[in-house]
Amino acid sequence: MRLFNELARLEEQNCAFALLQIIECRGSTPRHSAWMIVTEQGDTAGTIGGGMMERLAIDAAREAIAQGASRLFEARLARQGENAVGSDCGGAMTIHIAVYPRRPALFLLGAGHVNREVARLAVGLGFIVTLADTWPANLQHPDLPAVCRRVGGNDYAAIVPQLGLDEQSYVIIATNHEDREALEQIIDLPFRYLGLLASTRKAHHFRNLLRKEHGLSEEQLARLHAPLGLRIGAETPVEIAVSIIAELIQLYRTGQIIPVSQQQDPASAARLTPVEKPVPLSG
Known part of the structure; x- marks a missing residue:
């Protein structure tokens, strides 16, 4: 029961984790049927047998979480040979590591017409x-989904520190007249x-402005997507x-974005520009 409670907690708090399950055993092994949870920080719940085998399985799980891909972990409880884990039991185990990445976190700066539709x-x-x-008034608009978190403040210098951005955050700036301030607060985060x-x-x-006043390099400026969205001839807010959501899905699913300059050339659509490490969807 504790394992299920922990799974529910991790899901509710949107934490990435891996669920390890023994799916095959041969010979003498510490456990024959067991489950274990490993978080991206290396915290665990449950056990699949302990010892060096479990330690190596935890390392493999954390690597799988970082890569966003499930895998199998093979372990021979022996001192030497392929997949040996330094044990004398003599058996062998196959463990399935199922990765459950975080759901993507989207931060919309400006709650006007377009960002309401994006939300x-x-x-x-x-x-x-x-x-x-x-x-x-923008944050109280009746068209906003009730589940959205809402953050207000006198200016974006006060708002941005409250957001809790990290390396997996998706940010879209579409304010009424404060784009520059919002951008200057975000660009170094x-x-x-x-x-x-x-x-x-x-x-x-x-x-x-970012180049001259903030000294940003071309590599840093390349992180800013503007104009954003796929070129589909969009005109209305929805x-x-x-077009914006399509671009986010493209990045989230593949880890890549087709540059706007290539989107009008069907022959170049297959030439994708990589942007950092892909983070696959959990579905």
């Missing part, structure tokens, strides 16, 4: 959505994706939201 689509797709705005709702001209202007 509605994202919630339906399983994203954990946080909306931030300096205007309380960890994130998986940063998109700015902007025209090509506006995006060029902001990149120049159409723009579809």
Whole structure:
């Protein structure tokens, strides 16, 4: 029962974890049927037998979580030979490591027309959505999904520290008139994706500001996606939201984004530009 409670807690808190299960045993082994949970930090619940075998399985589980891919772990309880774990039991085990990554966390800076539509689509797709705005009325709009977290403040200098961004965060900036301030607060923080709702001209202007006033390198500037979204001829807020969500799904599923400059050329659509490490969906 404790194992199920722990699984429920990890799911509720959106923590990445792996569920280890013994699926085959041969010969003498400490356990023949067991489950174990390993988190990305290496915390555990349950046991699959202990000893060096379990230690190596934990290491394999943490590596699998980091890669976002389930795998099999083979262990021979012997001192020498392939898959030997330094034990004298003499048996062998096969353990399935099922990875359950975190659900993607999406932070929408600005709760206006477009980001409201992005929020509605994202919630339906399983994203954990946080909306931030300096205007309380935007955060209270009746079209916003009730499950969205909402963060307000006098300015984005006060709001951004409350968000809790990390290397797996997806951030979209679409404010009324505070894009520059929001961008300056975010650009040096960890994130998986940063998109700015902007025209090509506006995006060029902001990149120049970041280059000249903040000393950002071209490599750092390349982390900013602006204009954002796939080129589908979107005009209405919901159409723009579809293009944005499509780009996020592309990154989340494949770890890659097709540059906007290539999206009009069908022949180049297969040439993807990698952006950091992929984080597969759990489904």
